[in-house]
Amino acid sequence: MAQGKSVPTHARAVIVGGGVSGCSVAYHLAKLGWRDIVLLERKQLTSGTTWHAAGLIGQLRGSANMTRLAKYSADLYVKLEAETGVATGMRQCGSITVALTEERKEEIFRQASTARAFDIDVQEIGPDEVRAMYPHLNVSDVTAAVHLPLDGQCDPANIAMALAKGARQNGATIIEGVKVTAITSANGKVTGVDWERNGESGSIAADIVINCGGMWGRDLAAQSGVTLPLHACEHFYIVTEAIEGLKRLPVLRVPDECAYYKEDAGKMLLGAFEPVAKPWGMGGIPEDFCFDQLPEDFDHFEPILEKAVNRLPLLGTAGIHTFFNGPESFTPDDRYYLGEAPEIKGYWVAAGYNSIGIVSSGGAGFALAQWIHDGEPPFDLWEVDIRRAQPFQKNRHYLKNRVTETLGLLYADHFPYRQMATARGIRRSPIHEHLKARGAVFGEVAGWERANWFAEDGQEREYHYSWKRQNWFDNQKREHLAVREKVGLFDMTSFGKIRVEGRDALSYLQRLCANDMDVEPGRIVYTQMLNARGGIECDLTVTRLSETAFLLVVPGATLQRDLAWLRRHLGDEFVVITDVTAAESVLCVMGPNARSLMQVVSPNDFSNDAHPFGTAREIEIGMGLARAHRVTYVGELGWELYVSTDQTAHVFEALMDAGADHGLRLCGLHTLDSCRIEKAFRHFGHDITDEDHVLEAGLGFAVKTGKGDFLGRDAVLAKREAGLSRRLVQFQLTDPEPLMFHNEAVVRDGEIVSIVTSGNYGHHLGGAIGLGYVPCAGESTEHVLASTYHIEIAGQRHPATASLKPLYDPGALRVRM
């Protein structure tokens, strides 16, 4: 690679960082035919984190799309040596993940079912089969395992070198020893980079810069005002001396003991994902860091080693050749960052790999390059999208706290509904303490504390996690039935709220939204914003407040993404876009008794004539004011009350004081979810994403092609012409016992066809409920429904009812009562 080579003054794209991430992005852009791309590495390729990775390539990941990307990497790395001539050490030795508990068995078997939906070769096996493949292992307490014959191990530095060589073969320029001192921008757009090398400095003009700076990436981004929340942690492994007679072995993971094992050239490597990690680099990453390692900490590693010696007794007599401690970057939610930063056009990111950067970077580099090339991701990448980062997450104190937990999460039990334990309480509703005093058990989304369920007096206010019914199942049932039969109160203050106003607000929103925004002030419109493929970018309600002002209400988790979409698509229209999330709280009064309750706390008229469905009215409530929006996400009569934050506690108290006579019950987010899935209401990020065509998602009723042109209209017309190739179907398991969460395999007439996109328990319908896409090219509705459906959960197939109309209240009579 070139060191001392002259640095160009212009490039189509500049990649910052020559770890596996930057090399993969360069490789994939070059493969797409991008010629004048430049990768700058401050020291030498791989000298950051990449050189010392353990090199495990495991395809089984926690979710469907991460599994898809990991499989891409594994497939690519197998071919790379032949393509580039660089020996990558890639060996498909297979892998075994063993479970030591029934809970872990359920988890890995569930993952296996998901993986099969993506054509990954995976088998569930028992202790005897494990011993046959791994004779040295103590399997006395092994409950089960999964075997992936095509998983492997590699030499990570050489994978990066092979990607770099492949990039150069296809025209990319790679220069070592050049540090990017700033990513420059003007008028919200990237203009290039400033660089320096041994006292020499210069700049490259470019419209696209990709920050692949690993653990340096956060501070580099912060210089440009870009939020890239990550923090380094120490990560440990040991390598033994050569062990006599050790034969080739598959990679072994024992997550219940936080350990992974790799046999390499007759030695054993033992690595750890301990529950409480050690953050590192709080004052920034040292300038001279290059192929460095951190001091060993035997006391920290010892508990892992003790268990490992019991698991693999031959370790007891093996000498330790290397004690390795290296830094790696971790993120607040254990997922990496890809995509274009919302703050600056042309500023792209691929960083924060949480100790799975080798296995992830192949797929991530492919996906990011395609995204840059096409302007759209090749498939839904919301899980790792940089636009999920919240501005407050730049806070280093927060990051340091949180990453102590995220490292260990990789091997923790991934129970459904699992909540983060660290760095909590940052964003709170004005009635947080009120809810807490009444039994709220909180979960966190985008930093918001949200009441997920309410404990009874005397009940422990904590989650007991399980793959079966968790300790709050009956609480949810009481809340769910209160919403269906009486009235429930939800605090949805975490909703994102965006004000769009100005002379051109209407025409601008008409251009972006699929539904018709030209309605009377006071009307609420449910709509999607589509991309050019007809995929769903944003799912929202828009309330017309006046001739020139609109309020957009979006999920709390998607606010930054939605703001970015709005701002990116603003032309020269006279429109002001303001995030007003913190200005108003949202209290949702939902259920058949909602009207009678509202009539006691407010002198306004809540009849259908005075306040029909889909309208918003200012009301008096208690001794304050609110804007009451007649909409619902649970499928009942109800109002969302938008209350300025200063009056929220007062309005809450007024509702609670009057509520007892109407059967009012405080309800949490778990109940919101179970009610909305009974009604087959879609949720962005699960059931609907930028990959899902609005018509296939069953949301054609919210698309008005007759109103004139809008973004995605052509794709809607084309799909109408061509017919649907898949449809979102609602499922209910016939047996009331098993549970669905999401990612379970959907089986149609004996064949796995897709996965469940969201699931919960339908306490009114009396069984697990979920949504999932079913391929249906050229088929009629009757044909789709005539099939036999099962949902595969942890390897077992359960019969399911399928429906294209909501199983709960298909005629929507409850909403308009």
Ligand SMILES: Cc1cc2nc3c(=O)[nH]c(=O)nc-3n(C[C@H](O)[C@H](O)[C@H](O)COP(=O)(O)OP(=O)(O)OC[C@H]3O[C@@H](n4cnc5c(N)ncnc54)[C@H](O)[C@@H]3O)c2cc1C
């Ligand atoms: C002990 C250990 C074991 C691991 N084992 C595995 C494993 O088995 N499997 C797996 O998949 N992953 C593993 N990982 C994780 C993996 O190593 C990382 O996720 C991956 O290497 C991250 O790659 P990167 O390119 O993002 O970062 P890096 O490799 O750190 O690359 C970033 C590069 O950017 C350069 N840079 C930064 N700032 C600038 C600038 N301003 N200008 C120019 N250049 C700059 C740096 O010098 C550096 O070379 C392990 C990690 C550790 C620590």
